[in-house]
Amino acid sequence: MTIQTIATTPFAGQRPGTSGLRKKVTEFQQPGYLENFVEAIFLTLGDFQGRTLVLGGDGRYFNRQAIQTILRMAAAHGVGRVLVGRGGILSTPAVSCVIRKRAALGGIVLSASHNPGGPDGDFGIKYNIDNGGPAPEKITEAIYEHTTTLTSYRISDAGPVDLDQPGSIRIEDMEVEVIDSVADYAELMAGLFDFDAIRALFARGFTMRFDGMYAVSGPYAKAIIEGMLGAPAGTVINAEPLEDFGGHHPDPNPVNAAELIALMDGPDAPDFGAASDGDGDRNMIVGRKLAVAPSDSLAIIAANATVAPGYRDGIKGIARSMPTSQAADRVAAALGVSCFETPTGWKYFGNLLDAGLATLCGEESYGTGSAHIREKDGVWAVLFWLNLIAATGKSVNEIVQAHWARFGRNYYSRHDYEAVDAAAANAMMDALRAKLPSLAGQTFGDYRVQLADDFTYTDPVDHSVSARQGVRIVMTDGSRIVLRLSGTGTEGATVRLYLERYEADPARHDLDTQDALAPLIAIAEQVSALKQRTGRAEPTVVT
Numbered sequence: 001m002t003i004q005t006i007a008t009t010p011f012a013g014q015r016p017g018t019s020g021l022r023k024k025v026t027e028f029q030q031p032g033y034l035e036n037f038v039e040a041i042f043l044t045l046g047d048f049q050g051r052t053l054v055l056g057g058d059g060r061y062f063n064r065q066a067i068q069t070i071l072r073m074a075a076a077h078g079v080g081r082v083l084v085g086r087g088g089i090l091s092t093p094a095v096s097c098v099i100r101k102r103a104a105l106g107g108i109v110l111s112a113s114h115n116p117g118g119p120d121g122d123f124g125i126k127y128n129i130d131n132g133g134p135a136p137e138k139i140t141e142a143i144y145e146h147t148t149t150l151t152s153y154r155i156s157d158a159g160p161v162d163l164d165q166p167g168s169i170r171i172e173d174m175e176v177e178v179i180d181s182v183a184d185y186a187e188l189m190a191g192l193f194d195f196d197a198i199r200a201l202f203a204r205g206f207t208m209r210f211d212g213m214y215a216v217s218g219p220y221a222k223a224i225i226e227g228m229l230g231a232p233a234g235t236v237i238n239a240e241p242l243e244d245f246g247g248h249h250p251d252p253n254p255v256n257a258a259e260l261i262a263l264m265d266g267p268d269a270p271d272f273g274a275a276s277d278g279d280g281d282r283n284m285i286v287g288r289k290l291a292v293a294p295s296d297s298l299a300i301i302a303a304n305a306t307v308a309p310g311y312r313d314g315i316k317g318i319a320r321s322m323p324t325s326q327a328a329d330r331v332a333a334a335l336g337v338s339c340f341e342t343p344t345g346w347k348y349f350g351n352l353l354d355a356g357l358a359t360l361c362g363e364e365s366y367g368t369g370s371a372h373i374r375e376k377d378g379v380w381a382v383l384f385w386l387n388l389i390a391a392t393g394k395s396v397n398e399i400v401q402a403h404w405a406r407f408g409r410n411y412y413s414r415h416d417y418e419a420v421d422a423a424a425a426n427a428m429m430d431a432l433r434a435k436l437p438s439l440a441g442q443t444f445g446d447y448r449v450q451l452a453d454d455f456t457y458t459d460p461v462d463h464s465v466s467a468r469q470g471v472r473i474v475m476t477d478g479s480r481i482v483l484r485l486s487g488t489g490t491e492g493a494t495v496r497l498y499l500e501r502y503e504a505d506p507a508r509h510d511l512d513t514q515d516a517l518a519p520l521i522a523i524a525e526q527v528s529a530l531k532q533r534t535g536r537a538e539p540t541v542v543t
């Protein structure tokens, strides 16, 4: 085994987005592309000699190959030990859990999350720091700077490691330990939730369907829900991670998890439905004929947190991304705790969680989580709901309706315009930004604009400032229109339009969401000319 220094030249465009570097697999397959980015991570890390790194991914195409390359590079750089998930499999929340539990220096997550996989699909790589969370912007920017100047990378010429064989082997002076992908994570969950109560619930005949979407959460859900909690075999479906996710979009929303939604709408619906995404950090909660809005799920978890043993002492605060509905704000006010509003992306929650300012976090994009790790966590959210159902004896629908009756309902929807022309999307956002100063005070039908700005976040802990995080048009009644460009896509630009309207009156809590939001949808088009500028008559996906 020898360590080699290989000459290379920079690739343009290796700046991490909302959640790491995401590109087409074919781009990652270019010689040196992955190596350059990994070299840039090592150049950024500083003192990692002899330390431990965690490594794993969602099992998508190129996962195993990337792991072999990263192991050989880690060995060449003097890393002490790498903990790698068996078969190369670790969900994003499991990486976060293992980093924290084993006091690792950090970890590398290989995933493009909800983006499709396979040879023509997407791949991604992300660095997580020692708190278990995504690297903050100052680190991702430093990594990016290195990608623009590096001239070589170092790699061992050692042969491949058998990723399917648990145990330890060495590459150069580095130890590679192939660990059980699920064990540490399952143990953490067992300490947070009332597994006895959930076991009793299943023993009473409660029925559930968890759709793993052929992605990474399948093995976790199977081991925990069927294995530890005694749900009947077949409760977890599509549980085996496939390199192309069975050709599907591993995104747990009513559009992409259509099969689960059809089941929950039909005569054979189980009591509870749930799904998770490519890398296991998202979740969708479904009752009979009811897909719970992720923003509502966050609010409901917060309002009921103390039913779960891990949160029995109450929560310190809630944090939500700016486009996420304000349903959680109402719960925070009722509980007398703070509610923080951050830019989109889990990395902005890290400081709040580390400082003990927030316990629960959530995003409208089917992401919920807590201070137990530093990533959003799909299986965790599903287990919380199971615990809640077991503790209250109520159905998903009853829980949601009771919540709206108490706090009011925040009607909420997101319209995505995917793979539109990037220049047109940028021009639309620029024109909208230019208009913002004139919008405040203007009246549109029943709505009057109270505030119109491009969201700037100042982190309350380290005071770092993140500007241009999304245009928000806030009405005097709290209704909102938010527009931003996605930072996870790999084709053209994706415009996201977020719409929210508050309704206090229980007599108006069963409106169709799109109908309830229709006036705001029209105002959004009027001020942004989104359809006209992108040449799209309709959004690609409505959630």
Ligand code: VG1
Pocket (backbone or CB within 6 Å): 018, 019, 112, 113, 114, 115, 277, 281, 282, 321, 344, 345, 346, 363, 364, 365, 367, 485, 486, 487, 488, 489, 496
């Ligand atoms: C999207 C979501 C965001 C989420 C991010 C990563 O980002 O909107 O809320 O944190 O994906 O999720 P964007 O920039 O495309 O809007 V995951 O599950 O893909 O890691």
Ligand code: CO
Pocket (backbone or CB within 6 Å): 092, 113, 114, 277, 278, 279, 280, 281, 282
């Ligand atoms: Co994800």
